[in-house]
Amino acid sequence: MNTDPSELIRQKVREGYGAIAREGGSCCGPSAGSGAPSGGGSSCCGGAPADAQKLASQIGYSVEELQALPEGANMGLSCGNPNALAALQPGEVVLDLGSGGGFDVFIAGKKVGPTGRAIGVDMTPEMVSKARQNIAAYRERTGLDNVEFRLGEIEHLPVADNSVDVVISNCVINLSPDKPQV
Numbered sequence: 001m002n003t004d005p006s007e008l009i010r011q012k013v014r015e016g017y018g019a020i021a022r023e024g025g026s027c028c029g030p031s032a033g034s035g036a037p038s039g040g041g042s043s044c045c046g047g048a049p050a051d052a053q054k055l056a057s058q059i060g061y062s063v064e065e066l067q068a069l070p071e072g073a074n075m076g077l078s079c080g081n082p083n084a085l086a087a088l089q090p091g092e093v094v095l096d097l098g099s100g101g102g103f104d105v106f107i108a109g110k111k112v113g114p115t116g117r118a119i120g121v122d123m124t125p126e127m128v129s130k131a132r133q134n135i136a137a138y139r140e141r142t143g144l145d146n147v148e149f150r151l152g153e154i155e156h157l158p159v160a161d162n163s164v165d166v167v168i169s170n171c172v173i174n175l176s177p178d179k180p181q182v
Contacts, residue, residue, distance in 0.1 A: 006177035013175050014124050020075060021101065021126035052076030060084050065107050070137035072130065073102045082168035083107045091115040092165040097154040098122055098172025102131035106138050108168065109147040120149040121157060155181040
């Protein structure tokens with residue numbers, strides 16, 4: 001058993017968000033005795049799809065942005081709207097740290113358009129799988145083929161140096177046990 005505190009934190013985060021990807025639910029309420037994010041119930045992050053939509057609206061996502069999302073991409077895990085602050089331009093390459101089910105990546109992909117690229121990185125295999133499953137619906141809704149999802153830790157990115165124009169993140173850096181490395 002690994003007793004490195006940083007690795008134990010990563011393991012708890014991975015387990016909690018893996019459960020959310022598999023079962024739905026919220027990131028805000030701890031599971032009984034686990035200290036990990038919850039896989040069920042309603043909370044500050046929302047629990048049901050309607051709650052997730054309402055939360056996203058309240059933090060500044062437009063109806064148009066939300067309607068263009070593949071079903072299941074918005075899991076109510078956002079605490080901000082990095083796309084609104086990033087002022088993304090067509091043709092840019094954007095990297096989302098802790099991309100989850102792809103929520104902000106899909107919105108960024110639409111903003112950077114056919115000549116741009118949006119890359120999501122997440123350390124949870126279940127989240128990366130969920131996001132990849134949403135790519136076909138994104139392509140169908142937008143006509144764009146400019147998003148991808150990679151498995152990796154935000155402290156050790158699976159992205160080449162100097163290959164992106166903009167980095168965004170939505171409530172993820174706080175989960176890293178090594179913030180200076182991020």
